[in-house]
Amino acid sequence: MAAQSNNPPLLEVKNLRVEFPTRRGTLLAVDDVSFDIAPGEVLGVVGESGAGKSLTGNAIIGLLEPPGRIAGGEVRLEGRRIDNLPYEEMRKVRGARIGAIFQDPLTSLNPLYSVGRQLVETIQTHLSLSARAARARALDLLKEVGIPGAETRIDHYPHQFSGGMRQRVVIALALCAGPRLIVADEPTTALDVSIQAQIIALLKRLCRDHGTAVMLVTHDMGVIAETADRVAVMYAGRLAEIGPVRDVIKHAQHPYTKGLMGSIPSLGVRTDRLTQIDGAMPRLTEIPPGCAFNPRCAFVGKRCLVERPDLMSAGTSRAACWLHANGGVGAPIVKETVDA
Amino acid sequence: MPDGPMTGGARNFIEIHGLKRHFDVSAPWLVRQIEGKPRQIVQAVDGIDIAIAKGETFSLVGESGCGKSTVARLVVGLYPPTAGTIEFDGNDMAAKRSRTDMAALRRRMQMIFQDPFASLNPRWRVFDIIAEPIRAFGLSSGKADLEKRVGELLRQVRLTPADGRKFPHEFSGGQRQRISIARALASQPEFLVCDEPTSALDVSVQAQILNLMVDLQRRYGLTYLFISHNLAVVYHISTRVGVMYLGRLVEVAPTETLFRRPKHPYTRMLLDTIPDLDMTGRQRAPVAGEVPSPLDPPSGCSFHPRCPFANERCKVERPEALPIDGGTVACHAIEEGRLAVEERSYFAR
Numbered sequence: 001m002a003a004q005s006n007n008p009p010l011l012e013v014k015n016l017r018v019e020f021p022t023r024r025g026t027l028l029a030v031d032d033v034s035f036d037i038a039p040g041e042v043l044g045v046v047g048e049s050g051a052g053k054s055l056t057g058n059a060i061i062g063l064l065e066p067p068g069r070i071a072g073g074e075v076r077l078e079g080r081r082i083d084n085l086p087y088e089e090m091r092k093v094r095g096a097r098i099g100a101i102f103q104d105p106l107t108s109l110n111p112l113y114s115v116g117r118q119l120v121e122t123i124q125t126h127l128s129l130s131a132r133a134a135r136a137r138a139l140d141l142l143k144e145v146g147i148p149g150a151e152t153r154i155d156h157y158p159h160q161f162s163g164g165m166r167q168r169v170v171i172a173l174a175l176c177a178g179p180r181l182i183v184a185d186e187p188t189t190a191l192d193v194s195i196q197a198q199i200i201a202l203l204k205r206l207c208r209d210h211g212t213a214v215m216l217v218t219h220d221m222g223v224i225a226e227t228a229d230r231v232a233v234m235y236a237g238r239l240a241e242i243g244p245v246r247d248v249i250k251h252a253q254h255p256y257t258k259g260l261m262g263s264i265p266s267l268g269v270r271t272d273r274l275t276q277i278d279g280a281m282p283r284l285t286e287i288p289p290g291c292a293f294n295p296r297c298a299f300v301g302k303r304c305l306v307e308r309p310d311l312m313s314a315g316t317s318r319a320a321c322w323l324h325a326n327g328g329v330g331a332p333i334v335k336e337t338v339d340a
Numbered sequence: 341m342p343d344g345p346m347t348g349g350a351r352n353f354i355e356i357h358g359l360k361r362h363f364d365v366s367a368p369w370l371v372r373q374i375e376g377k378p379r380q381i382v383q384a385v386d387g388i389d390i391a392i393a394k395g396e397t398f399s400l401v402g403e404s405g406c407g408k409s410t411v412a413r414l415v416v417g418l419y420p421p422t423a424g425t426i427e428f429d430g431n432d433m434a435a436k437r438s439r440t441d442m443a444a445l446r447r448r449m450q451m452i453f454q455d456p457f458a459s460l461n462p463r464w465r466v467f468d469i470i471a472e473p474i475r476a477f478g479l480s481s482g483k484a485d486l487e488k489r490v491g492e493l494l495r496q497v498r499l500t501p502a503d504g505r506k507f508p509h510e511f512s513g514g515q516r517q518r519i520s521i522a523r524a525l526a527s528q529p530e531f532l533v534c535d536e537p538t539s540a541l542d543v544s545v546q547a548q549i550l551n552l553m554v555d556l557q558r559r560y561g562l563t564y565l566f567i568s569h570n571l572a573v574v575y576h577i578s579t580r581v582g583v584m585y586l587g588r589l590v591e592v593a594p595t596e597t598l599f600r601r602p603k604h605p606y607t608r609m610l611l612d613t614i615p616d617l618d619m620t621g622r623q624r625a626p627v628a629g630e631v632p633s634p635l636d637p638p639s640g641c642s643f644h645p646r647c648p649f650a651n652e653r654c655k656v657e658r659p660e661a662l663p664i665d666g667g668t669v670a671c672h673a674i675e676e677g678r679l680a681v682e683e684r685s686y687f688a689r
Contacts (some may be wrong), residue, residue, distance in 0.1 A: 048544060049513075104450035130542065193613045265550070265573050270575070270596070277544045
């Protein structure tokens with residue numbers, strides 16, 4: 001964890017738990033997740049569908065879809081708790097202090113209002129500016145996110161923009177009030193690769209210029225690799241590993257991360273077969289006791305079946321794996337036979 | 341080979357010549373009359389030549405809207421072509437023939453779709469889904485034989501015969517894609533058209549499916565036409581690759597050549613955009629511009645508005661595909677030698 005001294009983290013998430021009450025019992029979708037983000041840092045959050053990465057993001061911006069709810073832990077932004085704020089209070093934080101970018105730009109924009117009107121409305125909600133000043137700021141933002149002919153485009157409606165241009169508008173919306181943190185949930189998944197590169201470059205440049213921190217939620221390791229400073233890998237609602245992006249990619253410490261990296265086809269070496277993790281991530285109703293990854297793990301030991309590992313230091317990263325207990329001494333090297 | 345497209349060397353199993361497919365997307369007649377608008381035609385596929393040898397994997401890559409899925413659908417006969425011919429193992433697919441002869445041809449090609457949630461009938465049990473092609477083509481001699489075959493197919497895709505009693509919703513995305521593959525294999529095809537078979541899947545599941553496809557290809561000598569927008573996946577699985585832009589093939593080359601020595605400016609641009617895990621922190625050169633609307637494609641070379649090497653000739657004259665370095669490239673700059681071919685290196689992870 002970052003030092004609690006003179007450089008406090010911008011965002012602190014501690015033991016966050018998100019649960020969904022259902023008829024068949026309560027499902028724990030995010031289970032005891034802790035991490036923090038420093039000012040200006042880009043934290044990538046990766047995982048496969050259902051790993052809880054989007055829910056973690058939504059919990060932070062206070063947009064959990066009911067019946068989902070935060071069941072424990074706390075979220076602090078600049079030292080102030082924001083997970084238990086009343087709805088109206090949270091609305092002021094959201095937008096002003098935290099911006100959000102979602103996967104589908106079309107659903108983030110109101111089709112009935114011109115983009116200029118939406119930008120002006122958001123700006124005036126959070127900043128006390130006159131209509132004229134707000135419009136000028138909206139125009140500046142559109143220019144900054146690289147919309148050609150911003151002077152005329154400001155009065156156009158979302159359907160008149162292409163997918164990439166819409167996502168630029170959404171980024172402008174997120175930046176309206178100069179937030180300290182942007183939660184970007186799969187911002188490039190709906191876009192073509194060439195547009196994806198443009199959007200990633202834009203997001204990186206803007207955040208560097210404004211000193212905005214980003215929590216980048218995506219399943220695309222490539223996007224993380226070239227954008228993030230640190231990366232958190234989620235599996236079955238838990239953090240499997242967190243560390244500097246290069247170390248996690250090149251020297252993964254958790255067997256799941258290792259398998260995940262190996263399963264991504266790589267340019268340059270044509271292998272006959274990709275590394276394959278057999279099986280699939282367990283459903284939330286069927287998470288095994290101990291380490292959630294134990295049924296698929298090649299290094300599973302007796303302890304993995306009964307006791308859940310916490311994040312422990314592993315190289316330059318931190319991994320939730322018993323292989324790294326006692327500094328790696330207690331590692332079960334040989335796969336022990338497990339009776340199913 | 342007289343004037344046919346280039347292939348990997350072996351006899352051509354699939355030969356596509358001058359394939360075109362245009363879609364009429366005009367407003368209704370009355371609206372056109374009132375507003376004085378002309379007809380609008382999308383040239384989704386605008387004259388492409390492909391030859392695929394038996395046992396190879398030919399991939400088509402391109403951004404959305406470039407017409408790659410339309411090619412897949414044309415090849416299996418889901419759309420009739422506007423112009424051009426498709427020959428499958430020497431048979432012209434458009435030729436008139438009897439129902440039984442057509443069925444015999446159709447049996448030999450199958451398709452795997454992108455969305456494993458939409459391509460399986462939710463009301464059918466998995467057994468019936470997989471048994472359907474066997475029944476339709478009359479390939480089984482009785483109930484016991486049918487059960488045996490479906491069981492074998494399920495085992496081949498690493499499921500169990502007992503899974504046949506379940507419904508599609510009881511399976512995960514990856515398992516459903518396995519069911520789609522089992523169904524495609526049920527008629528013992530020789531040629532599989534795979535339209536983005538792994539794009540809806542997570543990477544670890546994608547690896548399982550790609551490995552399975554490679555295993556099956558080796559065991560049955562299958563030929564694949566593989567459609568994808570993911571260049572890393574294409575690099576991994578293909579023998580040869582065709583790059584599409586706005587309904588045309590801009591470059592075709594053996595996989596290694598295409599990735600090491602890309603020639604067409606669009607191919608280079610696409611390769612530049614791959615977020616590569618090994619280049620952590622690297623700056624990608626983002627390319628300006630977006631794919632133009634296929635309703636109103638640019639004149640000459642359709643890539644010229646985005647191309648840094650375009651000149652007057654590119655704006656007026658459509659480039660022809662010319663053979664080079666074991667493949668073909670449709671680019672004036674390459675043809676005139678204005679644009680040098682550079683070697684690219686990648687680092688093994």
